[in-house]
Amino acid sequence: MEIGVKKTVFTPKAIIHQKFGNKACYTVEEVKEESAQNGCPGLAIPQKGPSLFRCRLELPEFTVVSDICRKKKDSEQSAAHLALKRLGNNPADENPSEKDPCDALIDRIKYIFTDEFLSSLHPLSGHLRAALQRKGGLYGLIPASVIAACDTKTSNLCKLLNTEVESKPFLALSSIMRAIPRLAGSVVTSKGQLSIQKQNPYPTEIIESSDIQQSGSPENILVKAIQIPASLDETIQPLTLDISSSGYYLDVIAQKLGVTDASKVLLSRTIGKASSETRLYFAASESLVMELLSDHANVKDFHVEGLLNARANYFCGQEIYGDAIMASVGYTWRSKELFHEDVSLQSYYRMLLSKIPSGNYKLSREAILAAELPSVFTTKTNWRGSFPREILCTFCRQHQLSEPIFSITSIPLKASCKLPRSQKKLKVTEAAELATEYTNGGSLNAGGESVGLESSFRCTVKVFSKGQDLIIECSPREIYKKQTDAIQSASLKVLSWLNACFKDLGMPLEKLNCSADALNISLSSENFLKEFALCQSLHNVQQSRCQGSKLPESKSTNMEYTLSGQDVCLPNIEGSYSGVCPSNGSLLSISYSVSLVTEGGHTKELIESKDEFEFEIGNGTVVSTLEGVVTQMSVGQCAHFNMNLPPQEFILAAVDDPARILSLLSSEVCCLEYDVTLLRVTEPPEERMEQALFSPPLSKQRVEYAVQHIKKSSATTLVDFGCGSGSLLDSLLDYPTSLQKIVGADLSKKSLSRAAKILHTKLSTKSDTGIKSAILYDGSITEFDPRLCGFDIGTCLEVIEHMEEEQACLFGDIALSYFRPKVLIVSTPNYEYNVILQGSSPTTQEDDPEEKSQSQSCKFRNHDHKFEWTREQFNHWASDLAKRHHYSVEFSGVGGSGDVEPGFASQIAVFKQESLLDENDLPTQENSSEHCKVIWEWKRDDRSVPSSTRN
Ligand code: SAH
Ligand code: MG
Numbered sequence: 001m002e003i004g005v006k007k008t009v010f011t012p013k014a015i016i017h018q019k020f021g022n023k024a025c026y027t028v029e030e031v032k033e034e035s036a037q038n039g040c041p042g043l044a045i046p047q048k049g050p051s052l053f054r055c056r057l058e059l060p061e062f063t064v065v066s067d068i069c070r071k072k073k074d075s076e077q078s079a080a081h082l083a084l085k086r087l088g089n090n091p092a093d094e095n096p097s098e099k100d101p102c103d104a105l106i107d108r109i110k111y112i113f114t115d116e117f118l119s120s121l122h123p124l125s126g127h128l129r130a131a132l133q134r135k136g137g138l139y140g141l142i143p144a145s146v147i148a149a150c151d152t153k154t155s156n157l158c159k160l161l162n163t164e165v166e167s168k169p170f171l172a173l174s175s176i177m178r179a180i181p182r183l184a185g186s187v188v189t190s191k192g193q194l195s196i197q198k199q200n201p202y203p204t205e206i207i208e209s210s211d212i213q214q215s216g217s218p219e220n221i222l223v224k225a226i227q228i229p230a231s232l233d234e235t236i237q238p239l240t241l242d243i244s245s246s247g248y249y250l251d252v253i254a255q256k257l258g259v260t261d262a263s264k265v266l267l268s269r270t271i272g273k274a275s276s277e278t279r280l281y282f283a284a285s286e287s288l289v290m291e292l293l294s295d296h297a298n299v300k301d302f303h304v305e306g307l308l309n310a311r312a313n314y315f316c317g318q319e320i321y322g323d324a325i326m327a328s329v330g331y332t333w334r335s336k337e338l339f340h341e342d343v344s345l346q347s348y349y350r351m352l353l354s355k356i357p358s359g360n361y362k363l364s365r366e367a368i369l370a371a372e373l374p375s376v377f378t379t380k381t382n383w384r385g386s387f388p389r390e391i392l393c394t395f396c397r398q399h400q401l402s403e404p405i406f407s408i409t410s411i412p413l414k415a416s417c418k419l420p421r422s423q424k425k426l427k428v429t430e431a432a433e434l435a436t437e438y439t440n441g442g443s444l445n446a447g448g449e450s451v452g453l454e455s456s457f458r459c460t461v462k463v464f465s466k467g468q469d470l471i472i473e474c475s476p477r478e479i480y481k482k483q484t485d486a487i488q489s490a491s492l493k494v495l496s497w498l499n500a501c502f503k504d505l506g507m508p509l510e511k512l513n514c515s516a517d518a519l520n521i522s523l524s525s526e527n528f529l530k531e532f533a534l535c536q537s538l539h540n541v542q543q544s545r546c547q548g549s550k551l552p553e554s555k556s557t558n559m560e561y562t563l564s565g566q567d568v569c570l571p572n573i574e575g576s577y578s579g580v581c582p583s584n585g586s587l588l589s590i591s592y593s594v595s596l597v598t599e600g601g602h603t604k605e606l607i608e609s610k611d612e613f614e615f616e617i618g619n620g621t622v623v624s625t626l627e628g629v630v631t632q633m634s635v636g637q638c639a640h641f642n643m644n645l646p647p648q649e650f651i652l653a654a655v656d657d658p659a660r661i662l663s664l665l666s667s668e669v670c671c672l673e674y675d676v677t678l679l680r681v682t683e684p685p686e687e688r689m690e691q692a693l694f695s696p697p698l699s700k701q702r703v704e705y706a707v708q709h710i711k712k713s714s715a716t717t718l719v720d721f722g723c724g725s726g727s728l729l730d731s732l733l734d735y736p737t738s739l740q741k742i743v744g745a746d747l748s749k750k751s752l753s754r755a756a757k758i759l760h761t762k763l764s765t766k767s768d769t770g771i772k773s774a775i776l777y778d779g780s781i782t783e784f785d786p787r788l789c790g791f792d793i794g795t796c797l798e799v800i801e802h803m804e805e806e807q808a809c810l811f812g813d814i815a816l817s818y819f820r821p822k823v824l825i826v827s828t829p830n831y832e833y834n835v836i837l838q839g840s841s842p843t844t845q846e847d848d849p850e851e852k853s854q855s856q857s858c859k860f861r862n863h864d865h866k867f868e869w870t871r872e873q874f875n876h877w878a879s880d881l882a883k884r885h886h887y888s889v890e891f892s893g894v895g896g897s898g899d900v901e902p903g904f905a906s907q908i909a910v911f912k913q914e915s916l917l918d919e920n921d922l923p924t925q926e927n928s929s930e931h932c933k934v935i936w937e938w939k940r941d942d943r944s945v946p947s948s949t950r951n
Contacts (some may be wrong), residue, residue: 126331715792722799726755779932794821
């Protein structure tokens with residue numbers, strides 16, 4: 001940087017330093033996430049690119065967050081610039097703090113009317129040039145509202161003179177008009193008008209060199225805009241502004257607003273991203289013009305006639321009165337040409353939708369009727385659409401709040417990881433609770449002693465109002481290995497809560513606090529209600545209009561819709577069953593289309609469709625009915641189902657032509673018809689790794705292992721604890737065994753219903769098995785149920801690591817003390833083997849580099865694993881357990897070898913009853929109840945009996 005000799009120009013950062021010294025604290029962070037375009041003008045559309053930076057500047061009184069910049073340095077300057085703006089200083093002013101704002105305003109206006117300014121690239125100079133094309137008495141007249149709205153310096157000075165300008169920008173006009181008399185000789189104003197004119201004409205050569213088109217070309221520009229009536233009973237209407245390339249576009253807007261000329265048009269701030277030219281325009285009433293022109297010393301007691309336009313107000317956070325026009329047109333810093341972009345009805349509904357967290361997510365997925373804000377943040381690999389932090393920042397910006405603050409606490413892991421985990425009591429002690437937290441975040445290095453000095457992270461998110469009042473503070477207890485995971489998860493909690501609030505804006509305070517509590521959110525309800533008061537009135541009205549029409553009765557009275565099982569007709573699944581089914585954690589690819597159909601099916605309008613849509617199953621990343629349907633499908637099958645209408649906004653945001661759909665919706669009873677095809681299922685990394693690395697696949701090897709034991713023991717009864725989708729039970733039927741009765745228990749209804757389907761088909765078609773009965777129970781295997789007792793053989797394959805550690809211990813005790821199978825086979829991953837799995841993970845061959853780095857950084861094989869044990873940990877657990885319950889135990893495994901480091905891929909413990917205990921020696925279970933529900937039952941003789949409980 002060059003050092004000025006004559007005139008030192010201070011950078012914003014330098015000025016901040018002068019003022020605050022080391023009380024100014026800068027934190028630069030890298031912004032890596034890409035977030036998809038949400039397709040509406042005026043909304044932030046972050047770009048994908050190389051490294052980008054954002055800087056947070058903390059000052060004693062407040063904190064600002066910079067725009068996103070390419071260089072760290074620039075982000076700091078940007079933050080400093082914003083801080084100065086907040087302080088009411090403009091760094092470009094020579095004497096930032098000393099000058100009287102009144103004098104500064106006069107100087108500024110004087111400068112705006114210089115010859116030099118006319119030919120500059122300043123957005124306001126475009127208005128000056130356009131004014132020179134106005135006809136007749138309007139020639140050269142500049143509306144004062146434009147000066148206030150398009151020149152940041154003027155607007156900042158006006159805010160200094162009257163703080164209310166922030167919320168009522170038209171009040172700036174009052175300050176400007178009162179400055180005019182002191183500008184005698186330079187500018188004049190015509191009596192009774194809110195406009196200003198240069199006193200002496202510009203020299204001809206200046207006019208000639210300023211690219212002012214003298215003879216307007218015949219070509220007309222048509223700009224789509226929308227009209228937002230002040231009355232909430234009237235609907236939003238499309239509108240076309242016919243802007244000829246000569247003349248003044250604000251006169252066209254004036255005419256549409258029903259006023260004589262541009263001087264009576266008032267402008268809001270720009271809406272959305274920094275470079276946006278989308279604004280709201282409205283007319284100044286006669287009385288407002290009078291008041292703005294009057295010499296009132298105290299402009300605070302302004303009385304504005306007309307109805308507050310709640311919808312317009314909601315979008316810009318400023319007061320707008322009467323009917324308003326939303327248009328994206330104006331002059332920019334980039335070019336002297338008039339910039340314009342269409343604002344369609346669809347854009348309007350999309351903007352409305354983007355104001356709620358789930359709507360923002362839906363838009364980023366471009367799947368309004370299919371996507372849903374996920375309930376948990378798993379990993380960046382599986383996340384699709386905008387990331388939670390991005391959505392939260394957008395949310396705050398859109399609601400005119402300050403940027404949220406994320407604070408990270410780093411927690412050294414070393415001390416607590418050395419806990420002798422195997423000696424843990426079953427009760428959750430404080431130590432156990434701590435350990436659980438690590439595992440929740442997928443962060444525990446199960447090696448225990450090898451953790452070293454690594455630390456893990458916790459994140460607290462705070463959301464502040466514009467005036468820096470704390471609204472929400474969310475401090476999740478979970479700990480994460482990676483900072484970004486901590487940030488994303490905490491952000492998602494806030495978003496989920498906000499989303500729930502938007503679903504039910506009239507929620508009583510008590511409920512509000514209660515739901516916040518559950519998500520570790522502390523809430524300043526007073527500030528919250530103050531900030532979101534308008535949302536409530538607006539969204540409620542949107543909804544009541546929806547209900548007033550002839551729509552089929554909708555169960556939810558909220559902005560967001562809930563899709564419970566009852567809303568959906570049973571899906572009609574077509575195509576043959578391929579056996580490739582989704583399970584929790586798998587990535588699915590579907591194609592779908594959603595149509596609006598009228599009752600009786602006379603009209604069918606396609607609303608949204610996608611040839612390929614990918615999502616992770618199990619976290620609510622799609623509307624729940626859709627998720628419920630796809631979990632019943634196998635690859636290649638199609639499903640059709642109908643659903644009740646969501647709130648209108650969702651439909652209108654999805655369609656190109658909302659006006660036509662709106663009229664259809666209000667004249668007919670409609671519902672939505674979904675057509676879905678399951679294209680692909682990509683299993684969670686664990687299964688992919690196992691299939692790629694082992695032949696036969698590990699799961700097959702586990703089944704064979706169990707079969708060996710069945711043969712040895714000539715078992716006739718088998719219970720599979722945590723049977724999942726029934727892979728073991730299903731495969732067992734392929735072998736000739738002595739088994740007569742097989743039972744499975746699990747607490748996942750989805751998995752059980754899949755197991756039921758598969759077993760049912762197989763048992764009904766195979767006649768060569770000796771199986772006489774098969775039952776599937778829905779219930780937890782950590783609770784006693786007499787029907788699971790006394791089996792010849794019990795299996796529990798790859799299940800315990802899906803429970804919290806103390807639950808796994810509890811299962812061991814219950815299994816060996818109450819269920820007491822003669823043989824119990826327990827398998828679980830060998831943590832030490834992960835280096836091998838991950839080192840040659842098939843994901844490294846995939847072209848997504850993000851996925852590669854993710855799979856390497858995920859310590860466990862599967863995101864649902866709560867822990868993975870080393871051989872030593874497993875041995876310790878099993879030996880201790882066996883000893884306490886009079887069983888012997890032997891260790892073995894599948895995948896790899898037990899003699900070669902690092903041991904088997906899946907470690908197995910085989911427990912055998914040492915002696916049959918006397919009936920009386922068996923512990924008795926008081927009040928033993930049959931807590932498991934029979935989900936499905938099959939008997940050889942009377943064929944299958946589908947249980948009534950099956951759903
Ligand atoms: N044994 C199966 C499934 C393993 S996945 C196989 O090898 O393919 C783990 C399963 O454990 C899941 O289906 C999950 O629902 C089940 N599970 C986890 N905790 C459980 C509990 N407390 N009671 C019953 N099932 C449980
Ligand atoms: Mg597992």
